[in-house]
Amino acid sequence: MAMWLKKVKLFALLCLFILIRIGGTAFASDYANPDAIVSVDELHSHIEKGEVKIIDVRGGMKYKLGHIPGAVNLDFGNFIDKSSPYPYMCPSKEQVEETLRALGLKNNDTLVIYGDTPNNAAARVWWILDRYGHKNIKLLNGDIAAWESANFNKEMLSPKIEATTYIINGVDNSKYASAEDVKASLDDPNVVILDVRSYEEYTGEKLLKGAKKAGRIPGAVWVEWTQALDEKGHFKSFNALKELYESKGVTPDKTIIVYCQGGYRAAHTTFVLHRLLGYPNVKNYDGSWVEWTALDLPVETGK
Structure with a gap:
């Protein structure tokens, strides 16, 4: 009987650990589009399998001081329409193409975007890329703080990038x-x-x-x-x-x-x-x- 109770307690502790580990993503399957976000554990697995491209939207210095392995840096502060009289407007089609090409991204890449916590810059980049037709985009749930809390490695070196020929075929103004x-x-x-x-x-x-x-x-x-x-x-x-x-x-x-x-x-x-x-x-x-x-x-x- 004592052995049985001990096993029950261990199982309960294991369940509690899993819930704490996945945090806010415990009910991700309930969302209308569960694949719109990714947990740090899921991202870690995707990285090991080479299944995603990661975009860090923090300022360049934060990126240089440590980022998720393989992430490229898209400084959201420069991802704006510089010809607009207003400071934060959506960049042009040509500017987005130029930026994504320089980051080595392709039209069919699955992208995971993250920034600081709490973060809205990652969502802003999602909105811009979605407007220009990129289909496979996920936000990292909890952003960089969640990655750090999980004690996953960060790196300081930027990945080697080969320029691509990213092409935007249209603009979706539905959002x-x-x-x-x-x-x-x-x-x-x-x-x-x-x-x-x-x-x-x-x-x-x-x-x-x-x-x-x-x-x-x-x-x-x-x-x-x-x-x-x-x-x-x-x-x-x-x-x-x-x-x-x-x-x-x-x-x-x-x-x-x-x-x-x-x-x-x-x-x-x-x-x-x-x-x-x-x-x-x-x-x-x-x-x-x-x-x-x-x-x-x-x-x-x-x-």
Whole structure:
């Protein structure tokens, strides 16, 4: 009897260890698209089998001080439209092609993207690459912090890169919104405008550099982007996410237009709503609050 109890306790401890190890990905199979994210254990296995290409979107110095083995560096701060009057806009087709070719990436590569924690830059790069037609993209759940917590090795040397002939065949604007799209949706009951900035930005108590005014787009509802993550920076479960957004009227029967300061935080929520929850009509307002206020469009303030 004592031996049997000992075996039960060992089994329970093993189960607990597995749950802790996989953390926020314990319920990954519940997501609308389970393959949209990858755990550190899954990524470690993919690396050993040579099945993926990894993109580190942190700044160059962080990359040089240690990155996931085999990762190439795409500094998200430079992955913008440098000809735009606004600081964070989506880069051109030609710029994206040039960047991906220089990183040695191919159209049919399965990409895993990661950054800092909590991170929205990885989701922003996902949104850009998805817009230009790349089909096989995953985000690392928990980002670099999860890799480090699992005690997997990092390396400082960059991998050898051979340039490719990456070709973009078109632009998919199904998850893109312009200022005109937002203006046309202000009084549309079938559209939810979702503000994912901090609550202080939403109410107008806080103004970040780059915007001309404080406040929000009239009629916008608020769910800060970080609310989709747990305390470790992992995505919350499908049920928790569903309850979070539906409680604010953000439901899959509506078209959801997401915005923030410059389209980065909004890209993260676009990923959550579209890829993890399966919402069919989600759009990231690329220019977001910086463009909206520069165009002197209507503003609302207060709680």
